[in-house]
Amino acid sequence: MASTRTRWVYILLVLLTCLVHANSLPKNHSKVSKRQSRQFPNFIETTAKNGYSTEQYSVVTQDGYILKIFRIAQSKNCHQRKFLPPVLMMHGLLESSDSWTDAGVNAGLAYLLSDACFDSWLGNFRGNYYSRRHKTLDPNKDKPFWKFSADEMGLYDVPALVDYVLNKTGVEKLNYIGYSQGAGTFFAMCSDRPGHCEKINLMIGLAPATRHLHTRSLGFRVASMAFTVLEKTLRSVGIEEVLQKGSLVQTILAAFCQWNSISEVFCDVGTAFLDFYHPGSMTNETLARATRNLPAGTSVQNLAKYGQSMVSTDFQKFDYGRETNLKVYGQERPPKYKLGAVTPPVVVIYGKNDGLVDVKDVKWLIGKLPNVIDVLEVKDPLWNHLDNHYSKLSKNLIFPKIHEQLLAHSYY
Template identity: 55%
Template sequence: MPSKRLNTFHVLFISLAVVAVGYVIRTPWLPIRRETKTSMGYLEDSLMNFTELTGKYGYISEEHHVITDDGYILTMFRIAKAKNCHKRKRSPPVLLMHGLLQSSDSWIDSGPNAGLAYLISDACYDLWLGNVRGNYYSRGHVHLNPDKDAEYWNFYIEEIGTYDVPAMIDYVLDYTGFKKLNYIGFSQGTGTFLVMCSERPEYCEKAQLLISLAPASRQFHTSSQIYRMLTQMFDRMESALSIYGVHEVFSKGEFSQEFVGFFCHLSVATQRLCETFLNLFEQVDSSHSGSITNQTTTVLFGHFPAGTSLHNMAWYGQSMTATRFRKFNHGKKKNLVVYGSEQPAAYNLSAMTVPVLCIYGNNDGLVDVKDVEWLMSKLPNVLESVKVEDPLWTHLDMTYSQYTVYTIFPKISEYLLKYTSA
């Protein structure tokens, strides 16, 4: 046990050091130019954006831009033509939402035989993929500059659920002419949908099915000590870091992301070390070796982490100690002003009336089984809650595993068919 704690401390220390250096050292050679990376032998897939990467494998994608009610400019992608769909698309459309520090790229990083975006579009669904504010696809605003205006980064899942998800739903429905869609959310992608239903319940009526993959709400039982300590550090130090101009964290193109992307492509040995780091970060009971291939690990670190706000990471730190799925805790004095009580208001989970299919893993170090079961007990319309049969299935397997087509996609396909017309 002392050895395990010591290893955790070392990894945490190195992680924080890399993050700190990323803010202290801002050299003119970051981000590294794409041409330079190509000459250094980076995997081509790790350097491509969504439309380029899907195009490489025979899929035609469109880029769309959405403006939220509070002025954020978001990028969405639509797979307009799938390689293996040769008939009319099913209806209604499907909106697929990524997790914390991810982007739409996370659904294609594992390749056309495993990435959920490929599998769903090949099944002839009209697939749309969102990108929430603050990731590298959605850093725009009608009048704020994310590189200069701290106000841009004053958001957490509250704003994502209140503004981003509704804006994307409206855009998809307006564009396609349907009244409802089916929604698939991974981790934060489910949490923000729940926020939307709590704060803007009229938008809950615009979805006819929620497929929830490893849903993140409260994270009271999270077993990953690295994740817990890192997010709680951000919570404790948010004010101090903000004074020094740190408002955005883990952004693509900054030192931490570029360092990991460089390290993971060097050799098979470093690829394996990066895979080991993913397992260590989740701090799972048993590693799921081979589930995320070495190539996928290299590709994903070309797109991950995708960036978010310091404030959002601080909220995740608070979720580790909360027994409810609640709003940001500003402290008793400010809570009285903001919420009218000394404690943060809880999100109204009973407002989430959309039928729910939940899929989760037994070996998830970030979203623990106990927290998933707690959440499902609070939702009024759970159709089925499914634990993946593979006992080693982890949190990140949901987006990056090579076994997706055999493990979670059959159940996803079953429910999409139930809520779809040909």
């Protein structure tokens, strides 16, 4: 039972959520003005500015969601034929494909992989600003659009994106890099759709998120638990989408984190509240770019699922409560994901200072996976969760292992 003080924290977070829910950008982010486009450049604009040519495609899932995926077609520094199979990269919670580029051309994994001549594809999960579309549902009017969590991302989004990349490139298998949620949804796919898991040549998990029993981040734990406790209340008052790009708070944060040294210190402290502090890892330029793209939006239900994962000893599906579980799953408790079904070779990369995906939970996961071929505990003892996307040190600390394993599982 939550204490009175904790309940007041939850209530304050709900009020903040309501404020965050108010948008300052149009609901359809593709219809922004030229001024807004300069403030919020999209993936193609960002990569083009840095000398990379990018293609974009729309992918329709089995349940009707329309997902955006990008392919870096022309690299600035690759002057040979690209390696096969292609590499599909999937982002974390409240992120988008932009997160793979925010660290800049010298550290962003999208740039580093493309420069190393890998055919790089960057997908977007349902509910973020690139994938806020559906064949029949209007996200601005239809509540069922937002009835999803990472469960549906693993069941529908990852398989649809895998199939699209394979069909487009004409190969039988691809390599997959999943960061945090992008890794957890991959494991969910293997459990629910083992046939699709067989289409994977190699899987690299960066701080893979499954259960969060030992999460030490106070900000992440309190916020996620707040959504778990108050999910039904939020949805009853019409709040289904939260923390979307272009919200009032996100816009102010994006502007504030680009001003001066005082604001930079403030933003560093805010980042450390979410994750653990790693001084000198993230540049001011990266912080400015990241706050222009974060948060990228998701559903209340998805955040509630993360709160549930902090009290569960297993990696399991969304818990609707006893009665609804019986209707949805045919049993009182949500089913556990079958991690033994993850048969492709898996490489796991993690840091000891990760506040969101704790070392204990990573090692628990490694013990459950049947085909882990390599594990990298990053040498820097301060390597945290956000570093996997935003650290200027990525090129030296994690990219060599990624490059080594991709080369070992690739060909011309």
